[in-house]
Amino acid sequence: MTTTQDAGAPRPVATLEMVAALAGVSRATVSRVVNDSPSVDPELALSVKKAILALDYTPNRAARSLAKRRAQAVTLIVPESTSKVFADPFFASVVQGIALFLTDTEYTLNMVISSESKPEKTRSFLLGGNVDGVLVVSHHSSDHSWTHLSGSLPMVFAGRPLVGSRESYYVEVDNERAAYSVTRQLTDSGRRHVATIAGPQDMPPGIDRLAGWRTAVVEAGLSDGLVEVGDFTLASGARAMHRLLDRGTPLDAVFAGNDQMAAGAYTAIQGRGLRIPEDIAVVGFDDDSFATSVTPALTTVHHPIIELGKKMAEILVDLIEGRPAQRATMLPTSLVIRDSA
Amino acid sequence: MTTTQDAGAPRPVATLEMVAALAGVSRATVSRVVNDSPSVDPELALSVKKAILALDYTPNRAARSLAKRRAQAVTLIVPESTSKVFADPFFASVVQGIALFLTDTEYTLNMVISSESKPEKTRSFLLGGNVDGVLVVSHHSSDHSWTHLSGSLPMVFAGRPLVGSRESYYVEVDNERAAYSVTRQLTDSGRRHVATIAGPQDMPPGIDRLAGWRTAVVEAGLSDGLVEVGDFTLASGARAMHRLLDRGTPLDAVFAGNDQMAAGAYTAIQGRGLRIPEDIAVVGFDDDSFATSVTPALTTVHHPIIELGKKMAEILVDLIEGRPAQRATMLPTSLVIRDSA
């Protein structure tokens, strides 16, 4: 019914000045209280706080950034290719972790989809002083197109970048070790024909998890030839499993590079009338929503993805604020034993 | 207190002033060129543009917002409950659509996870003039906690809000009609025992799709008693399907409220050795990644989710800029016939 007349009702936002007036002090003092700097008379501070409450005052971000020459914002870059698999539970959880950490800070999270078509736009946005730091989340290797920015702007990656890892800040888990240990779960229980559905071999997690599997099977004196590669999607997992099954060689266990592919493997295996884990044991990696939504519940490696996001944000904020941080951060994983192996 | 000796390298960002100096004009003129306002001598404009290029100038967001009294930013609210199912392909695609639209505008997208624990923080952030508009995406009904803000701030919802839909702006598809038509696909092909796995009955899509199914089966003279309710997750779809199968009554077709639940139904059906579509035909809703990653490929309703995100953003920007917009926007759906029915 209402004719939307512009941005709506007069929204009388309180300013620092108004608070100062109400509290009978100078702007500077209010500013000190707001940024709880030391050395403000407690009594005065109290009356300022009351005024703030009374006026429902919120500092204006723009004014603050302008004065501070700090954007008070960090940007999450979503490479376009990733956005297609935005639905990846990995991505989703990382973002969640990041957002969770940032809500307790002064930093705002903004998101840009970096269209490969006009990277210039993204670049100038980032370098234009609109952002204090950058987070890059992607499973893919292509995003190292951003690595070069890390000289001019703090940035943190999810996962070890394929190149330039010595100069970059990143957070990850020890994929290789975790893959090794979950594969051991298979070999230790007597499986003799242990295959793997590996992730893309141009991505560190794909590479490292395959390496961990290989170490385990070789150590157990088994063949390391049962490898098929997928792309971390459910469908690719199913296809890879079919190829494995079509080889006609014995097969009694498989380690999938992530849970989505494991779920795909399930449909292939069960579609052929085979049982899990009786005929073929399956283990995955990530412990995401797929792990528990399949039957039987998947034995997998718990990947602390939300933690990973939080940690990334934490490191970025440290960097922005000039605190020292270590370049590589490893988060612990743990084995989650369920019913599939 | 860290002596923030700004860790970042000297980042010599160009200012309007510098551009003006280089071009030999006043700041005002540069500003006019940047905002391509009319009435600037083309020749002058050209030299300004050259100066901009030469200095790699990017307007400072904070300064601009401060002067304009516009944040030039829109916020996406992610209710905490949703963030748990952030991996929902629906959510992911909507966000993608939003981001895609906004990259071509002056608006920045920022994301907040509204923790139910401290809604006050979110509220004051939104009302503090840090944001020009709000987008709310959630399958759930709880987010109408935000509806009351729509008086003070333009906001657009994904999907019809359960309450207050007359006063809200939202974009959606005609769930009921689409559900009707996909169910017709079942009844028209001679299925006589058409069940449904409905979504939550406290969410408009859940309600409307069930209604569409009901209309179709009643119209075909069939029973409308074969209803089980799920929560839009894969696992719930499987459970609901099992319940349907356990009824012991004849059943030769099922309409799942979304593709994820349809995928869940697949595992239940195939797990019992029944064939799709020979024994039971299955149709879904959304046409998301699940639709094509299952075998046989799912017949479903194409839900233009990315478009929906784009449209939401478009409407929000219209609202912010004072252009008129209609409250309810319906996007067209289409039937996608594959192999499952």
Place this chain on the structure above:
DNA sequence: CGACGGCGAGAGAGCGCTCTCTGGATTGTG
């Protein structure tokens, strides 16, 4: 008892931009 030091609060100068207002040049009109 005067000088000095320390500390807390105020004054005021910006931060980089927008936008209204003004003034001068150009064009149109009687």
Place this chain on the structure above:
DNA sequence: CACAATCCAGAGAGCGCTCTCTCGCCGTCG
């Protein structure tokens, strides 16, 4: 040809905040 209307660029006042600098007050020391 004088005067008004038109147009366009420049001047300058902020937008709301931070932060350095200054000042006034008090306690302490010589």
